[in-house]
Amino acid sequence: MDFSRAFNYVYEDEKWFEKVALGALISLVPILNFAMSGYMADVIRNVAKGETRPLPAWENLSDYFMKGLYLFVAGLAYGFIPSFILFPIIAVVLFVPMGILPLAAGVSEDAGTALAMAASIIFILAFSLVTLVGLLISILASLFSLIATIRFSTGEQTFNELFDIKGHWGYLKKNIGKLLLAVLYIICFSFIIMIPVWCLMVVLGFIPCLGQIVAYAVGMGVGMLIVLFSAHLYGQLAAETGLTSPTYTV
Numbered sequence: 001m002d003f004s005r006a007f008n009y010v011y012e013d014e015k016w017f018e019k020v021a022l023g024a025l026i027s028l029v030p031i032l033n034f035a036m037s038g039y040m041a042d043v044i045r046n047v048a049k050g051e052t053r054p055l056p057a058w059e060n061l062s063d064y065f066m067k068g069l070y071l072f073v074a075g076l077a078y079g080f081i082p083s084f085i086l087f088p089i090i091a092v093v094l095f096v097p098m099g100i101l102p103l104a105a106g107v108s109e110d111a112g113t114a115l116a117m118a119a120s121i122i123f124i125l126a127f128s129l130v131t132l133v134g135l136l137i138s139i140l141a142s143l144f145s146l147i148a149t150i151r152f153s154t155g156e157q158t159f160n161e162l163f164d165i166k167g168h169w170g171y172l173k174k175n176i177g178k179l180l181l182a183v184l185y186i187i188c189f190s191f192i193i194m195i196p197v198w199c200l201m202v203v204l205g206f207i208p209c210l211g212q213i214v215a216y217a218v219g220m221g222v223g224m225l226i227v228l229f230s231a232h233l234y235g236q237l238a239a240e241t242g243l244t245s246p247t248y249t250v
Contacts, residue, residue, distance in 0.1 A: 001178075001240070003185060006232035009047075010225065013055045020228070022058050024220040037149075038067030040231045044153035047235020048243060054232065067157055071149060074162035078145035082137045089130055143179065144168050150234050154243045175241045182233045190226050197222045 010016050027033045039056065042064070046054035058064075148162045151171065155161045172179070197218065204215035237243075 001182060001185065001233055001236045003189075003233075006185075006229050006236065007189075009054060009232055010228050013053050015057070016055065019055050019058065020221060020224050023227075024217075024224045026058070026061075027220065027224065032065065034068030034072055035061055035064035036068060036227065037071040038064030038069075040227055041067050041071065041149065041153035041157065043228060043231035044150060044235040044238060045157075047232050048154045048238035050239065054235065055228070067152075070157075070159050070162060071152065073159075074148055074152075075145055077163070078141045078148070081141045081144075082134060085137055086130065086134050089133070143172060143176075146179070146183070146234075147171050150238050151243060153234070154238045171241070171243075175237075178237055178241060182237045185233055186226075186230045189229055193222065193226065 010020065013019065023036060023039060027036050039058070042056045043054050046056065144165070147168045148164075151164070151167065152158075152161045201215040201219055204211040204218070207214075
């Protein structure tokens with residue numbers, strides 16, 4: 001993956017400022033900002049296909065909105081998976097120790113103390129295990145959500161593609177290293193670029209009215225650039241892993 005290319009491609013577009021500024025404005029509008037995800041999907045697709053100018057014009061706002069809505073629903077679904085799996089496990093973790101403790105009241109003091117200690121140990125061990133399992137499931141669900149976005153972007157862009165669990169799992173097994181590398185790039189880039197931006201926004205924030213408006217605009221613009229940087233890296237990943245026209249089964 002070409003890190004510098006992902007950063008510079010935006011400025012090679014003759015209308016980059018117009019497209020970035022319009023995207024930043026759209027991202028401010030509730031509900032309508034779903035279109036940002038749809039726009040990002042088309043950037044990923046254009047990069048994967050090797051388009052010289054991957055930034056599309058904001059001409060198909062309704063199309064971007066629907067794609068973004070699909071992605072939003074899928075994100076909610078994948079975000080709900082860890083809770084759905086962990087809820088019964090957490091219930092067991094809580095109720096098993098609670099079921100042991102009442103037994104302590106009907107036995108001798110020493111036995112009651114031992115039972116109470118056993119319940120505490122069971123709770124600590126079970127809670128630690130559930131926390132670890134929950135973390136792993138959350139990471140896996142996040143990766144599935146990301147893979148769904150990439151495969152949706154480079155495919156037919158239909159709702160069903162987002163839930164091709166078998167296909168997502170196969171892609172994850174083959175490309176987990178490259179996928180994690182792309183995520184690491186994005187995290188590092190976001191962290192590095194936001195430090196000076198945050199400092200600038202704090203300084204501008206001390207200027208009444210105009211400074212605060214400028215600071216907000218700078219923050220939104222930089223946020224949009226980070227989205228476009230991420231989209232380019234994911235597009236590169238799709239091209240490198242052969243996801244230019246994936247098939248899927250549901």
